[in-house]
Amino acid sequence: MNGNVIVGQSGGPTSVINSSLAGVFKTAKDRGANKVYGMIHGIKGLLDRQYVELSDKLNTTMAIDLLKRTPSSYLGSCRYKLPEIADSRETYEKIFAILDELEIGYFLYIGGNDSMDTIKKLSDYAKETGSAIKFMGVPKTIDNDLAITDHTPGFGSAAKFIAATMKEIIRDGLVYDYPTITVVEIMGRNAGWLTSAAALAKSDDCEGVDLIYLPEKPFDVEKFIKKIRNLSKTGRSIVVAVSEGIKTADGKFVFELAEHVEFVDAFGHKQMSGTAKFLANKITAVLGLKARAIELSTLQRCAAHMTSRTDITEAYNVGGAAIKAAFEGETGKVVVLKRVSDDPYMCITELADVGKIANVEKKVPLEWITDDDYVAQDLIHYIHPLIQAELSPIMVDGLPRHLKVN
Known part of the structure; x- marks a missing residue:
């Protein structure tokens, strides 16, 4: 393993996106990462040199557990669209110069369709320029519209x-x-x-x-x-x-x-x-x-008091799987969930090429929409396992306690 880790969050928040962040951080540290940086406000913040070293913030088991139960994007988010490489090479030169300064070997981005577009462009630029940095996408969106994956955390x-x-x-x-x-x-x-x-x-x-x-x-x-x-x-x-x-x-x-x-x-x-x-x-x-x-x-989006334990567990797992794959040499990939059993429900993680996911919307199959303005039982059966079990917030003085970047 060579280089430090940097991770960011992008797009709309969810109640479990921070569980994916916790999965990235904990797995990276367990596997010997020296430094794990967090981009403040995603790739846009990185361009402005806004980042924190997460070890300074997540220095106890309680902090990591609290992060998993904190809704919204702990690191802040952005809706910034990277230009095409040919249209703005200076943007990519700046990003990679910052990554080199921080001795980054692994770049992870947690988000949806547009975030995967960012991973695709950065991994394409790395390949074009011979950079050894590994780029991995971690799926997140309440809209559930990412291609290939059975469903998305959130x-x-x-x-x-x-x-x-x-x-x-x-x-x-x-x-x-x-x-x-x-x-x-x-x-x-x-x-x-x-x-x-x-x-x-x-x-x-x-x-x-x-x-x-x-x-x-x-x-x-x-x-x-x-x-x-x-x-x-x-x-x-x-x-x-x-x-x-x-x-x-x-x-x-x-x-x-x-x-x-x-x-x-x-x-x-x-x-x-x-x-x-x-x-x-x-x-x-x-x-x-x-x-x-x-x-x-x-x-x-961020009703953490109604979090599904299935959802928060899978969010943590995809984060861990992404950094593990990066450490093993994968790049330009996205972790996806594959349903291998309905009864009992079981999903495993796999990898998919980011080019097959970025900017592709997965819609509800028309056969799952009935002619009487309702939905088919197959669709209900598909969603039902994803809402199972609960994870209560950590309550302080009658209200849920959240972790925030200061």
């Missing part, structure tokens, strides 16, 4: 939060003896994995949501209103789960049907917001029924 805990929250919303609505309609907006730009988790609310103690709309299928506003009209005749509360990114047949986002302020990030992604509000207002305007919109927004 998704299971977000799904658990969504299913539990939907049960509570359903209970709330059923107290009345007249129909009310609740439209719940759940994250998901192009892939409906998170919204499909709302189906898990249906059980022997819960009626479940009435309708589920995912971005994989075109959304028809008029058919939706007709369906709500028919459901309202039952005289009871109605709960609908919608992905923030549902689109009409002509490709227009539903939230764009209302007046909104448009924001586009560095990756060209439009800010998603207002789908549920538009639909709730439409229901009231057309049907004269009381309708409300609930936007889960960032609440579903």
Whole structure:
């Protein structure tokens, strides 16, 4: 083994991303790494020479355990898109000069599609210039839209939060003896994995949501209103789960049907917001029924009080597997999860070429979306093992204790 380790976090946070960071750090130290650095605010922070030596922060077993239970990105994150190598060689020269100064031999990045794009570009540049630095991707995204891997760490805990929250919303609505309609907006730009988790609310103690709309299928506003009209005749509360990114047949986002302020990030992604509000207002305007919109927004990302033990364990394991593979000479790869058994549930880690994952979105298979605006049992069966068991936060003075970089 030659060189120090540096690790960063990128993209949207999750409730278990720090468990992956803990897995990288603990495994690296156990295998003899001298220094393990953490990038503050990802690759953008590294360009500004912002980093910490993690051994100074994670110097006790308690600190590492607390890190695993701390939601969001301990090191901070970024949404910075590296330019193409040919367009800005000076950017890569600067990054590699900093890495050389720190005597880095292993570079790990924890993130989703766009983060894997960073790993691909850096590993391509290293290969082109003959650099010996190893680059590895560690999967993370609540959206569950990474290719090849069975699922992504972060998704299971977000799904658990969504299913539990939907049960509570359903209970709330059923107290009345007249129909009310609740439209719940759940994250998901192009892939409906998170919204499909709302189906898990249906059980022997819960009626479940009435309708589920995912971005994989075109959304028809008029058919939706007709369906709500028919459901309202039952005289009871109605709960609908919608992905923030549902689109009409002509490709227009539903939230764009209302007046909104448009924001586009560095990756060209439009800010998603207002789908549920538009639909709730439409229901009231057309049907004269009381309708409300609930936007889960960032609440579903970092609800560490609802963390799945399965999820946090797998997040730790992929972090450890990534640094182990790097130490063994692998580069330009991403650790992926492979489901080898459903009953009992079991996943193992494997490696995949980052080029087959970067900028590729995995969507919900159309056969898992039913024609009656719901999801198939196969999809529920797929998600169910990922929400199992709990890991309680470390509580201090009645509230969860978190670890932060000072």
